[in-house]
Amino acid sequence: MSESSPPAAPPTLRWVGDALTGSLELLDQTRLPGEVVTLSCRTDEDVFGAIRRLSVRGAPAIGVSAAFGLLLGVRQALAPTPGPMKGDRAAFDAALAASAEKLAASRPTAVNLFWALARCRRALSAEPDLSPGDALVRLLEEAQAIEAEDRAMCAAIGRHGADLLPEPAGDGELGLLTHCNAGGLATAGDGTALAVLFEAHRRATDAGRRVRVYADETRPLLQGARLTAWELTRRGVPTTVLCDSAAASLLATGRVHAVVTGADRVAANGDAANKIGTFPLAVLAHRFHVPFYIAAPTSTFDRELASGKEIPIEQRDAAEVLNYGGLRTAADGAEAYNPAFDVTPADLIAALVTERGVIPSPTAEAVAAHLADA
Numbered sequence: 001m002s003e004s005s006p007p008a009a010p011p012t013l014r015w016v017g018d019a020l021t022g023s024l025e026l027l028d029q030t031r032l033p034g035e036v037v038t039l040s041c042r043t044d045e046d047v048f049g050a051i052r053r054l055s056v057r058g059a060p061a062i063g064v065s066a067a068f069g070l071l072l073g074v075r076q077a078l079a080p081t082p083g084p085m086k087g088d089r090a091a092f093d094a095a096l097a098a099s100a101e102k103l104a105a106s107r108p109t110a111v112n113l114f115w116a117l118a119r120c121r122r123a124l125s126a127e128p129d130l131s132p133g134d135a136l137v138r139l140l141e142e143a144q145a146i147e148a149e150d151r152a153m154c155a156a157i158g159r160h161g162a163d164l165l166p167e168p169a170g171d172g173e174l175g176l177l178t179h180c181n182a183g184g185l186a187t188a189g190d191g192t193a194l195a196v197l198f199e200a201h202r203r204a205t206d207a208g209r210r211v212r213v214y215a216d217e218t219r220p221l222l223q224g225a226r227l228t229a230w231e232l233t234r235r236g237v238p239t240t241v242l243c244d245s246a247a248a249s250l251l252a253t254g255r256v257h258a259v260v261t262g263a264d265r266v267a268a269n270g271d272a273a274n275k276i277g278t279f280p281l282a283v284l285a286h287r288f289h290v291p292f293y294i295a296a297p298t299s300t301f302d303r304e305l306a307s308g309k310e311i312p313i314e315q316r317d318a319a320e321v322l323n324y325g326g327l328r329t330a331a332d333g334a335e336a337y338n339p340a341f342d343v344t345p346a347d348l349i350a351a352l353v354t355e356r357g358v359i360p361s362p363t364a365e366a367v368a369a370h371l372a373d374a
Helices: 044-052 059-078 089-104 111-125 132-164 193-206 223-234 244-252 278-287 364-371
Strands: 013-016 023-027 038-041 174-178 211-216 239-242 258-261 265-267 272-275 292-295 341-344 351-354 357-360
Touching (some): 023 044, 023 059, 089 132, 174 244, 193 223, 193 292, 278 292, 357 364
Parallel strands (some): 292 351
Antiparallel strands (some): 023 038, 272 341
């Protein structure tokens, strides 16, 4: 590593130890980029708090963390002090249900949260004869399987998404615009949208070309400026941060050849919820004839919701908008409108990219076909 190279990023999440005594370590993203701090979670309440205050964020990472949090919740209920598990299998199942209900309340929009909790509960319900101790080990195995699959998913999305991107003309650089953070900090692997950008950078470097990523700062919590730029620069990707309101000006210059974002939930018709500010970016991309892509795993699709109108949108604390850096920046008496997400209609999305491949010009029929047998 050269002296100018930033240090490698620590893992976003990792399980340390066995089922009975281990813990979940989370990189506290609220402290980035100024401090690199790891949280040790030993209860489901710890995980709930980390998800709620955005210490861990991004739909896939939330799902993986919740799976491990479920184990911690059951263990806390049946073995509050080090030692053997207490209670019978009925007590285990009751603790599992209670912990799942608690964790499900942490964030309402990220569907991976509910998907991971449901998957873990199905795995245990399929083996009703396991003792509480063996069931806890089985729960850890399922959480670790979800984590491993998430890493593989990220790599596949990166390959499929990079295949869609154009090559710059002549010796020019490929400009890619993204919003919020859909990288390794949002997943257990390289991310969803950022996996595409990392793969594009790798391919361009191998071919002697250049990629530049433009990262919206993403108000009000600056996930783009704080997190996406932090990830990209540590991987050697040329990165330019811009105010959200500068996106139209940038797109008008012609320096952006594609927009790539992630999603927290995708409805059955292809409408996609992502961090607030994504919808206007899609509108701008359409205006300037720049393809707008969304990269998300199949676990982010909610086939129970016919359209984006049914996606629940989290409303966050007004202080995030009315204050900055702990200081009041809005006039006293002013109120705030602070939805965490908006919904981009499918007709503005050039393609949805999943670990299975690409859904061009998504429709309800195309989404259903893509997800068949998933």
